[in-house]
Amino acid sequence: MAFPGSLPEAVEGEWLKKFVKKRTRTLLSEITMGTVTNISRAKFAIGDLIHHRIFEYRGVIVDVDPQFQSTDEWYEAVAKSRPPKDRPWYHVLVHDAMHTTYVAEKNLAHAESDAPINHPMLHGFFSRFENGRYVRDGRTN
Numbered sequence: 001m002a003f004p005g006s007l008p009e010a011v012e013g014e015w016l017k018k019f020v021k022k023r024t025r026t027l028l029s030e031i032t033m034g035t036v037t038n039i040s041r042a043k044f045a046i047g048d049l050i051h052h053r054i055f056e057y058r059g060v061i062v063d064v065d066p067q068f069q070s071t072d073e074w075y076e077a078v079a080k081s082r083p084p085k086d087r088p089w090y091h092v093l094v095h096d097a098m099h100t101t102y103v104a105e106k107n108l109a110h111a112e113s114d115a116p117i118n119h120p121m122l123h124g125f126f127s128r129f130e131n132g133r134y135v136r137d138g139r140t141n
Contacts, residue, residue, distance in 0.1 A: 042066070042088040042105070047126065047134040049111035050092060052103060054081065058111050059101070060134050062125045063091035070102060083107060093119040 044050060048061045068075065068085035075085070083104030090108065092101045095117035114132035126134040 042090075044088075044090060044105070044108060044110075047136070049114070049117065049133060050090070050103075050108045051111045052092075052101075053107050053109055057097075058095040058113065058117055059092040060095075060117050060119070060122070060126075061090050062093055062100070065089045065091075068104070079104065081107065093117065093121055093125070095119065 042064050044061050044064070046061050046064065050059055050061060051057075052059070066088055068089050081104075083106040088105045090103050090105065092103055094101055096119075098120060100121075116129045116134075122134070125136060127137040128135050
């Protein structure tokens with residue numbers, strides 16, 4: 001399935017570059033310093049369609065953190081339900097929106113609908129939509 005439309009290359013490219021650079025740096029730091037000690041098995045995978053249990057939106061998983069990776073300030077200000085920090089957290093493209101979210105596994109469920117989502121950054125992460133999930137070919141973070 002081809003993805004309709006696109007963001008201007010400068011915006012799309014810069015956002016993706018920053019995202020990949022940050023994720024690579026974090027993962028390399030964890031591996032090098034041996035801080036990955038309590039790895040939980042993630043319930044969702046990259047490309048899975050999800051439903052947010054509290055805010056009732058659909059989306060697609062674009063990245064998985066084995067545990068909370070943001071700041072304590074962000075957690076206090078945004079994560080009002082106080083989900084566990086030691087369980088997986090997910091980066092999600094929100095259906096019919098321009099933004100992404102960072103969500104604890106506790107607040108997600110598998111989407112009931114297999115319909116594709118609409119988000120301008122889809123084509124930057126995935127190459128196609130197949131059998132109710134998004135697939136990326138030839139790319140790794």
